Amino acid sequence: xxxTTVAHHEEHHDHPAGIMRWLTTTNHKDIxxxxxxxxxxxxxxxxxxxxxxxxxxxxxxxxLLNPEFFNQLIGVHALVxxxxxxxxxxxxxxxxxxxxxIGAPDMALPRLNNWGFWLLPPSAILLTLPFTLxxxxxxxxxxxxxxxxxxxxxxxxxxxxxxxxxxxxxLGISSxxxxxxxxxxxxxxxxPGMTLMKMPMFAWGWLITAFLxxxxxxxxxxxxxxxxxxxxxxxxxxxxxxxxxxxxxQHLFWFFGHPEVYILLLPVWGFIPQILETFSxxxxxxxxxxxxxxxxxxxxxxxxxxxxxxxxxxxxxxxLYFMYSTMAISLPLAVLxxxxxxxxxxxxxxxxxxxxxxxxxxxxxxxxxxxxxxLADVAADAQYHNSYFVVAHFHYTLFAGGIMGIMAxxxxxxxxxxxxxxxxxxxxxxxxLTAISFNLTFIPQFFLGLAGMPRRIPDYAxxxxxxxxxxxxxxxxxxxxxxxxxxxxxxxxxxGKKATDQVWEGAKGLEWTLPSPPPYHSFTEQPTVx
Amino acid sequence: MQGFRKIGLGVLAMxxxxxxxxDYSWNxxxxxxxxxxxxLHVHNKxxxxxxxxxxxxxxxxxxxxxxHRKSKSYKPVADKAPSTAVExxxxxxxFAILLLIDFVIMGIPAYxxxxxxxxxxxxxxxxxxxxxxxxxxxxxxxxxxxxxxKFVSNLSTPKEQTExxxxxxxxxxxxxxVDNRLVLPVGEKVRVLMTATDVLHNWxxxxxxxxxxxxPGFLRETWVQVDRAGTYRxxxxxxxxxxxxxxxxxxxxxxxxxxxxxxxxKKEELSKASAGADKEWTKEDLVATGKGVYExxxxxxxxxxxxxxxxxxxxxxxxxxxxxxxxGADGKYLKDSHLDRVLNGVRxxxxxxxxxxxxxxxxxxxxxxxxxxNSVGDVLQPAQVKAARQ
Numbered sequence: 065x066x067x068t069t070v071a072h073h074e075e076h077h078d079h080p081a082g083i084m085r086w087l088t089t090t091n092h093k094d095i096x097x098x099x100x101x102x103x104x105x106x107x108x109x110x111x112x113x114x115x116x117x118x119x120x121x122x123x124x125x126x127x128l129l130n131p132e133f134f135n136q137l138i139g140v141h142a143l144v145x146x147x148x149x150x151x152x153x154x155x156x157x158x159x160x161x162x163x164x165x166i167g168a169p170d171m172a173l174p175r176l177n178n179w180g181f182w183l184l185p186p187s188a189i190l191l192t193l194p195f196t197l198x199x200x201x202x203x204x205x206x207x208x209x210x211x212x213x214x215x216x217x218x219x220x221x222x223x224x225x226x227x228x229x230x231x232x233x234x235l236g237i238s239s240x241x242x243x244x245x246x247x248x249x250x251x252x253x254x255x256p257g258m259t260l261m262k263m264p265m266f267a268w269g270w271l272i273t274a275f276l277x278x279x280x281x282x283x284x285x286x287x288x289x290x291x292x293x294x295x296x297x298x299x300x301x302x303x304x305x306x307x308x309x310x311x312x313x314q315h316l317f318w319f320f321g322h323p324e325v326y327i328l329l330l331p332v333w334g335f336i337p338q339i340l341e342t343f344s345x346x347x348x349x350x351x352x353x354x355x356x357x358x359x360x361x362x363x364x365x366x367x368x369x370x371x372x373x374x375x376x377x378x379x380x381x382x383x384l385y386f387m388y389s390t391m392a393i394s395l396p397l398a399v400l401x402x403x404x405x406x407x408x409x410x411x412x413x414x415x416x417x418x419x420x421x422x423x424x425x426x427x428x429x430x431x432x433x434x435x436x437x438x439l440a441d442v443a444a445d446a447q448y449h450n451s452y453f454v455v456a457h458f459h460y461t462l463f464a465g466g467i468m469g470i471m472a473x474x475x476x477x478x479x480x481x482x483x484x485x486x487x488x489x490x491x492x493x494x495x496x497l498t499a500i501s502f503n504l505t506f507i508p509q510f511f512l513g514l515a516g517m518p519r520r521i522p523d524y525a526x527x528x529x530x531x532x533x534x535x536x537x538x539x540x541x542x543x544x545x546x547x548x549x550x551x552x553x554x555x556x557x558x559x560g561k562k563a564t565d566q567v568w569e570g571a572k573g574l575e576w577t578l579p580s581p582p583p584y585h586s587f588t589e590q591p592t593v594x
Numbered sequence: 595m596q597g598f599r600k601i602g603l604g605v606l607a608m609x610x611x612x613x614x615x616x617d618y619s620w621n622x623x624x625x626x627x628x629x630x631x632x633x634l635h636v637h638n639k640x641x642x643x644x645x646x647x648x649x650x651x652x653x654x655x656x657x658x659x660x661x662h663r664k665s666k667s668y669k670p671v672a673d674k675a676p677s678t679a680v681e682x683x684x685x686x687x688x689f690a691i692l693l694l695i696d697f698v699i700m701g702i703p704a705y706x707x708x709x710x711x712x713x714x715x716x717x718x719x720x721x722x723x724x725x726x727x728x729x730x731x732x733x734x735x736x737x738x739x740x741x742x743x744k745f746v747s748n749l750s751t752p753k754e755q756t757e758x759x760x761x762x763x764x765x766x767x768x769x770x771x772v773d774n775r776l777v778l779p780v781g782e783k784v785r786v787l788m789t790a791t792d793v794l795h796n797w798x799x800x801x802x803x804x805x806x807x808x809x810p811g812f813l814r815e816t817w818v819q820v821d822r823a824g825t826y827r828x829x830x831x832x833x834x835x836x837x838x839x840x841x842x843x844x845x846x847x848x849x850x851x852x853x854x855x856x857x858x859x860k861k862e863e864l865s866k867a868s869a870g871a872d873k874e875w876t877k878e879d880l881v882a883t884g885k886g887v888y889e890x891x892x893x894x895x896x897x898x899x900x901x902x903x904x905x906x907x908x909x910x911x912x913x914x915x916x917x918x919x920x921x922g923a924d925g926k927y928l929k930d931s932h933l934d935r936v937l938n939g940v941r942x943x944x945x946x947x948x949x950x951x952x953x954x955x956x957x958x959x960x961x962x963x964x965x966x967x968n969s970v971g972d973v974l975q976p977a978q979v980k981a982a983r984q
Contacts, residue, residue: 124768126756126759127758132836204905208835214794214833216794217793217794217835220792220793220942304812309811309812310809310811311807344662344670345664345670346671349681350684350685375806377806377809377812380709380712383708384705384708391697391700394692396689399685399689401688402684402685402687402688405654406684408655408659409654409658410662410671411668411670412662412670413658413662414665423659426655427652430648430652431648434647437700438637438644441700443633444636444637444707446633446803446806447633447800450832511620515619515622516622516623516798516800516828518831520838523756523769524839
């Protein structure tokens with residue numbers, strides 16, 4: 065980046081207005097905004113699907129949905145939430161904040177960035193179209209296999225499976241493009257003086273995420289392509305009759321699927337410590353220990369996949385290896401938890417909405433992590449596996465650990481992005497409603513699982529009625545509370561109290577040295593980091 | 595701060611309930627096998643350990659939240675990072691604690707549980723084979739007196755109760771009742787072989803503590819030793835299509851003497867049924883028997899009326915196959931004929947060869963051709979089905 069080109073771009077003369085601004089933009093902040101908006105919309109799409117399911121499960125007996133349609137909803141809910149809500153939200157923050165945090169004018173590969181985003185809407189359409197058409201009586205609906213595509217059920221399924229396979233291909237390409245962009249940006253565009261070990265934690269979280277994505281997305285793409293050829297071109301990768309093995313798909317899928325959990329969580333583990341240090345008014349504890357822990361988790365993520373299907377049958381040594389390696393993930397996580405709490409310890413804490421979300425996040429994600437440790441045990445897993453216990457566990461990691469983390473980040477950076485303060489009162493209300501209704505939704509599901517309710521069933525035996533009823537009511541409160549989130553974001557974008565450059569009293573880092581909102585081209589002069 | 599207290603209380607309640615062995619709706623159901631008992635112990639132990647970790651960490655955090663607040667004018671400690679040595683020392687403490695918990699306190703019992711769970715062969719006194727199909731279980735006794743007993747087990751909750759919008763009173767064992775129960779002798783270690791004919795299924799009885807995926811084309815194994823007589827219920831727990839929620843498991847565990855009586859009775863019942871295959875049946879008898887077979891096995895997809903659920907599940911009423919010829923000029927059944935479909939299946943349509951006996955196949959085909967709006971008028975005899983199998 066020479067200074068002459070930087071000077072040339074100072075004026076806002078070179079981008080069109082209106083719709084063309086958004087279609088053609090290569091600006092990291094515009095693209096970030098589009099990612100975040102897309103993610104918010106899809107969050108509600110996925111959420112309304114699950115509310116239909118919770119309404120059906122409100123009491124025993126079939127009330128609203130056919131079993132076929134129920135099976136489509138569960139799978140599409142998961143795919144939408146993971147690929148179209150959570151991942152784009154993290155990518156949106158990366159686009160917005162990484163250049164600001166490392167003192168760069170933009171991302172390294174702006175056109176790639178634009179392409180990465182515009183692959184998302186078509187794939188969201190591919191995911192939801194078969195299902196929408198089926199509502200109008202056309203075709204046989206979306207994939208009904210759950211988000212995991214397990215053959216032979218997925219080989220047997222209708223055209224919805226093919227739609228989902230191509231959607232996953234597009235989403236995968238988009239993620240890999242985003243990852244390449246982030247790695248190139250972080251390696252080449254840091255401000256002078258910012259060594260790798262001085263990078264903000266969010267940048268570290270994303271760097272490892274990006275490597276995980278590049279390592280695992282191709283495996284998923286390969287696995288679903290093999291599925292596609294099994295379905296239409298007479299191959300037998302997953303068919304025992306032709307020498308294949310259905311369980312091989314599970315190995316391939318979870319080789320991607322387990323790192324995916326960390327792909328969703330690592331960016332959050334990046335910015336939560338930043339929020340904690342801001343509102344504790346004290347530098348984060350154990351920066352190096354945290355960076356090494358993130359790397360350790362990234363490395364362990366790709367060697368523990370088979371704990372997702374212990375009951376599928378495996379030799380004893382494999383069971384033991386996957387059990388112990390899974391348990392080992394708790395070691396770096398314990399270090400992270402320690403550092404997060406030590407950052408708060410003896411700080412001067414105040415509890416604005418981002419801090420509330422961050423602290424609530426530590427507690428709830430803690431429950432997700434600890435139940436994960438218990439799930440690693442092979443013998444007990446025979447009971448937990450595919451029961452509601454697992455459903456509750458992964459919603460503690462992905463809703464509390466993922467989405468509530470994203471909410472913390474949203475409230476933290478919203479004043480920086482919009483230049484206005486959001487309503488603190490509504491933000492706090494949103495937090496308490498979310499935290500309480502979330503727990504009331506999922507704590508009963510732990511007990512349902514222990515009592516023996518399998519997941520993915522449209523109707524259930526009478527002994528499960530009470531817990532399901534509590535869970536359904538709380539799920540509706542949880543769902544409708546999120547309207548507050550939208551209201552808060554929209555009204556903050558439209559106006560409100562002006563935000564200062566630093567926004568938060570204890571905020572440190574390059575993004576807080578720019579005006580709120582930051583200029584169109586973030587840093588026109590490279591800052592220097594001591 | 596009420597929220598934190600609430601969460602804390604909730605967790606305390608959760609922990610307290612773990613030790614309340616009497617109240618099993620808060621924990622695993624009462625174990626009936628050594629494996630389930632072991633699983634319960636492991637679960638309780640691990641939950642207690644993780645519960646303690648959670649409470650201790652939460653307590654420290656809550657203390658800090660109350661003590662170190664700006665609103666109480668608490669001044670942050672010196673604004674500089676700790677030295678690397680101090681930092682490494684402190685961060686190694688949680689690392690070491692978890693190392694001990696993971697690989698010693700939890701790791702050692704977990705190891706023994708795995709070894710026990712996977713030991714399917716030692717001291718096993720009998721072998722059964724369980725086959726999962728969309729959406730029913732088939733049980734076969736592989737050795738001993740019971741060798742050769744083989745039957746299919748279907749959901750027997752009345753159909754109207756499971757239909758959309760049913761308003762009446764449901765059975766106590768709604769969705770958890772079958773027509774033919776698996777019967778096992780108490781106290782005997784039974785080796786269980788598991789397979790499937792179409793997609794993945796998972797045979798799971800929570801009180802047995804074992805669950806294993808049934809994989810088409812492969813044999814998986816596990817074991818069951820029921821130590822208390824009684825009736826045990828479970829469900830399929832691997833998503834297997836639209837009937838996934840409708841393939842329950844019911845096991846009667848009975849004392850050995852009673853088991854022997856059951857074996858003798860079941861054998862006689864089965865031999866009677868196969869004897870029926872050799873006699874000549876009237877059309878009326880076949881249609882009457884076929885109606886029952888159809889509604890139990892075929893109506894899930896093809897519907898009671900025969901209208902099907904196109905495009906996935908075609909209608910039988912007016913179908914080319916159900917109204918076409920079965921046998922060719924040479925007396926052999928035709929490819930893609932009605933009998934070929936039922937025996938061998940195609941795509942989503944399962945093969946019924948192993949699931950239904952000769953009489954049932956003959957009856958259901960005769961029923962489909964002479965009811966459901968079809969009137970071909972011909973009769974398929976069980977003997978013809980028997981010949982077709984060869």
